[in-house]
Amino acid sequence: MAKESMKARERKRAKMVEKFAAKRAALKKAGEWDKLQQLPANSSRVRKHNRCGISGRPKGYIRLFGISRNMFRQMALEGKIPGVTKSSW
Numbered sequence: 571m572a573k574e575s576m577k578a579r580e581r582k583r584a585k586m587v588e589k590f591a592a593k594r595a596a597l598k599k600a601g602e603w604d605k606l607q608q609l610p611a612n613s614s615r616v617r618k619h620n621r622c623g624i625s626g627r628p629k630g631y632i633r634l635f636g637i638s639r640n641m642f643r644q645m646a647l648e649g650k651i652p653g654v655t656k657s658s659w
Contacts, residue, residue, distance in 0.1 A: 571625050571626060571627075572625065572626030572628065576628075577621065580619060580626075582612070583612045583617055583618045584618055587612075587618050589613065590610070590613035591615075593609070594609060594613065620633065622636075622637045622638035622641055623636045623637055624637055624638075624641045625637075625638060625640070625641055627640065627641075635651065
């Protein structure tokens, strides 16, 4: 499990990205690079990192489900993810 502070930091970044998205897009389109640099660094989309919605794990993230590979496997084996079955041939 990730530390609560790391999860909170990512949530804060996500909020900031959402808040400044329109402003950043407008400044980029206008070519106002100096004003763009004045915005907070965490308002940039590339600063946000995908994390597992359950454990907060930053690596092994599956975008389709929004969870890490470990949580995906655990939930799939327990039958908690509809439509996902273990493959066999």
